[in-house]
Amino acid sequence: MAVQDTAATFIGLTNDNEFFSAHYLAEVFEGDLAETLKAWEAEGEPPHRALRNLHQGYFALRHRLKSERSAVERIRQQRDFFRELMGVLGIPWQPHNREVAANAELPVLAALGDRLWVLGALDPENEGEDPLSLTLDARQFFGEGPHFDALAGQSWYYILDQAVLRQAAPHNETPPRWVLLLSDRQGILVDRYKWSQNRMLRFDWEEILGRRDDRTLKATAVLLHRESLAPVDQQGNPGQSRLDSLDENSHKHAFAVSDDLKYALRQAIELLGNEAAAQLIEQARSRKEGIYSGQNALDPEQLSRECLRTMYRILFLFYIEARPELGYLPVGDDTWRQGYSLESLRDLEMVRLTTDESRQGRYFHDSLQRMFALIYEGYRASRQGDQLHQSTANAFTLQGLDSHLFDPARTPLLNRVVFSNATLQRVIQSMSLTRPSTSGRGGKRRRGRVSYTQLGINQLGAVYEALLSYRGFFATEELYEVAPRGKKINPDELDTGYFVTRAQLEEFHDDERVYDHVDGKKTLRVHPKGKFIYRMAGRDREKSASYYTPEVLTKSLVKYTLKERLTDELSADDILDLTVCEPAMGSAAFLNEAVNQLAQAYLARKEQELGQRIPHEAYQQELQRVKMHIADHNVFGVDLNPIAVELAEVSLWLNALSGGHSVPWFGYQLFTGNSLIGARREVYPVRALKKQAKEGYWYNQAPRRLSPESLLNPPVDMMD
Numbered sequence: 001m002a003v004q005d006t007a008a009t010f011i012g013l014t015n016d017n018e019f020f021s022a023h024y025l026a027e028v029f030e031g032d033l034a035e036t037l038k039a040w041e042a043e044g045e046p047p048h049r050a051l052r053n054l055h056q057g058y059f060a061l062r063h064r065l066k067s068e069r070s071a072v073e074r075i076r077q078q079r080d081f082f083r084e085l086m087g088v089l090g091i092p093w094q095p096h097n098r099e100v101a102a103n104a105e106l107p108v109l110a111a112l113g114d115r116l117w118v119l120g121a122l123d124p125e126n127e128g129e130d131p132l133s134l135t136l137d138a139r140q141f142f143g144e145g146p147h148f149d150a151l152a153g154q155s156w157y158y159i160l161d162q163a164v165l166r167q168a169a170p171h172n173e174t175p176p177r178w179v180l181l182l183s184d185r186q187g188i189l190v191d192r193y194k195w196s197q198n199r200m201l202r203f204d205w206e207e208i209l210g211r212r213d214d215r216t217l218k219a220t221a222v223l224l225h226r227e228s229l230a231p232v233d234q235q236g237n238p239g240q241s242r243l244d245s246l247d248e249n250s251h252k253h254a255f256a257v258s259d260d261l262k263y264a265l266r267q268a269i270e271l272l273g274n275e276a277a278a279q280l281i282e283q284a285r286s287r288k289e290g291i292y293s294g295q296n297a298l299d300p301e302q303l304s305r306e307c308l309r310t311m312y313r314i315l316f317l318f319y320i321e322a323r324p325e326l327g328y329l330p331v332g333d334d335t336w337r338q339g340y341s342l343e344s345l346r347d348l349e350m351v352r353l354t355t356d357e358s359r360q361g362r363y364f365h366d367s368l369q370r371m372f373a374l375i376y377e378g379y380r381a382s383r384q385g386d387q388l389h390q391s392t393a394n395a396f397t398l399q400g401l402d403s404h405l406f407d408p409a410r411t412p413l414l415n416r417v418v419f420s421n422a423t424l425q426r427v428i429q430s431m432s433l434t435r436p437s438t439s440g441r442g443g444k445r446r447r448g449r450v451s452y453t454q455l456g457i458n459q460l461g462a463v464y465e466a467l468l469s470y471r472g473f474f475a476t477e478e479l480y481e482v483a484p485r486g487k488k489i490n491p492d493e494l495d496t497g498y499f500v501t502r503a504q505l506e507e508f509h510d511d512e513r514v515y516d517h518v519d520g521k522k523t524l525r526v527h528p529k530g531k532f533i534y535r536m537a538g539r540d541r542e543k544s545a546s547y548y549t550p551e552v553l554t555k556s557l558v559k560y561t562l563k564e565r566l567t568d569e570l571s572a573d574d575i576l577d578l579t580v581c582e583p584a585m586g587s588a589a590f591l592n593e594a595v596n597q598l599a600q601a602y603l604a605r606k607e608q609e610l611g612q613r614i615p616h617e618a619y620q621q622e623l624q625r626v627k628m629h630i631a632d633h634n635v636f637g638v639d640l641n642p643i644a645v646e647l648a649e650v651s652l653w654l655n656a657l658s659g660g661h662s663v664p665w666f667g668y669q670l671f672t673g674n675s676l677i678g679a680r681r682e683v684y685p686v687r688a689l690k691k692q693a694k695e696g697y698w699y700n701q702a703p704r705r706l707s708p709e710s711l712l713n714p715p716v717d718m719m720d
Contacts, residue, residue, distance in 0.1 A: 012207030304472030585637035
């Protein structure tokens with residue numbers, strides 16, 4: 001399913017399936033272009049100004065093509081425009097027929113090694129069709145005489161997929177990294193690494209050259225210029241692609257958005273915790289039960305865990321609704337979309353609640369609880385025997401997710417609470433919008449919509465694990481926030497928090513006290529008695545050992561770990577017999593990466609063994625099927641933190657979900673426990689670890705078994 005996002009800033013530029021994140025294009029991208037544009041201005045006429053000047057010639061061409069019926073003449077006139085456009089973009093005109101497979105050639109307008117190819121598509125009927133759906137006309141080949149025109153009549157989509165990007169060129173040449181496919185209506189920029197996800201950039205020449213919007217012209221010039229796609233240094237050596245730098249910035253921005261979600265989660269847990277505590281205490285008071293006080297006081301740790309679970313449920317819904325291609329939620333069904341989806345609540349996130357009735361109402365609460373129940377239980381309209389029946393023609397179905405995270409038995413306290421519209425609206429809003437900043441144009445404070453489509457499992461895992469080392473507690477008296485001397489006066493809310501009483505505050509200097517600035521007034525940051533506070537305090541992170549491994553390190557470690565097993569002798573089916581265990585899995589970052597790399601290795605070897613290629617449009621679906629099989633049969637994990645295990649279940653499920661297939665339960669694969677219990681008390685003496693002859697290496701010797709008593713009085717050779 002293709003999703004087209006057009007940033008409002010760039011008229012005529014379409015961001016198919018988020019080639020870049022939509023929020024990055026709208027809010028950050030222009031700032032990343034500034035240095036390039038400044039350098040162009042200093043050198044003379046910049047490319048974006050030359051692009052603007054193509055306006056008159058382009059529309060003269062469009063007028064001529066309306067009445068031109070000769071295919072040969074149409075090709076000639078189109079190529080005049082292509083040549084002029086490529087000149088503006090710094091791409092040399094190199095028309096030739098290029099062999100791309102045995103006895104198969106392709107007319108190419110330029111081929112800069114394995115970095116950039118430029119191709120031209122002919123629209124014979126002048127109907128403005130998608131260039132990928134147009135076919136290669138035999139008259140597009142250059143020169144006279146016979147040609148290897150086996151690809152003539154094939155669509156450009158097929159040609160890119162089968163002859164250019166997914167199959168090695170003759171003599172084992174590497175396929176091009178970038179392909180620019182031009183027609184007289186559109187330009188399509190394809191990145192070989194994003195092709196399998198159908199992610200690409202489209203440029204509408206009529207819009208871009210007709211409206212001549214300055215921002216769009218600058219963006220187009222930078223994105224398509226040779227300096228961005230296939231740069232060379234003064235010696236003619238290949239340089240680093242500017243688009244790779246932009247793509248890296250886009251990913252960094254995605255991680256920045258995930259940082260915004262960490263702040264949103266922490267704040268939301270405090271909001272939920274405070275409202276839940278107030279309601280639970282009031283319920284106990286009205287029943288005169290005397291609980292939630294004294295020895296029966298409300299347990300802040302249990303309340304923290306339940307609020308955390310609730311927020312992770314909401315985060316799950318945001319994530320899964322942003323991925324209709326996974327085929328789990330019935331996002332195309334009007335009943336679901338209008339009556340059940342989280343997106344319907346996001347539409348209400350900015351609606352002002354002007355009355356007590358609207359603020360204290362329970363619409364948001366009931367909607368979320370209904371969605372949680374649907375995810376956990378699934379939806380079956382009626383069941384007759386073993387056969388599923390729909391009670392109405394338009395009722396949707398939903399498979400239940402047998403996950404601890406959505407199990408209502410895991411939130412016994414919050415099951416007794418009805419959260420107000422005012423609280424949940426703030427929660428949904430904080431999870432929907434990025435944090436306010438002053439980095440927008442003109443220094444204005446802007447909040448963009450969080451792109452959950454751009455967030456991958458790794459970024460989501462970073463959000464998951466960020467708060468595992470936090471804890472909630474109640475202020476038993478009025479507490480003031482302080483910070484170590486030399487630290488920022490207003491410390492990061494995600495950093496360790498320090499809280500003192502009024503009497504203790506006098507022991508701290510003014511530069512150690514934390515202040516808030518409201519309406520120009522500087523006031524001490526104070527937390528009233530009874531407030532539920534959710535922060536990382538003292539050495540909580542060190543004690544919990546909760547650290548998230550960066551994605552680049554995860555990929556590298558898994559790659560070189562699997563390298564020892566994925567030898568040339570291993571067949572594709574042998575991969576399905578491998579077992580992967582992570583003894584301290586957290587939210588399953590390493591397990592997910594292992595699933596990804598094993599699935600890709602399986603498909604690559606299976607294609608080679610069968611001598612067949614999976615069609616491009618089916619590749620992602622096949623990959624997901626293999627990932628689901630491996631996740632369901634081959635991976636196991638353990639972690640001390642029960643919430644981490646719940647998150648691992650969900651992250652594995654999200655990563656491997658394959659539409660149309662049963663939803664697995666990982667209850668027999670992922671466990672809460674200490675994986676070190678039962679480890680052998682066997683050690684090596686220090687002398688065995690010292691450099692020595694190969695046959696004497698420590699790993700060629702058996703370790704010495706120690707008794708529990710010997711651990712208290714270790715042998716001398718263990719302490720050398």
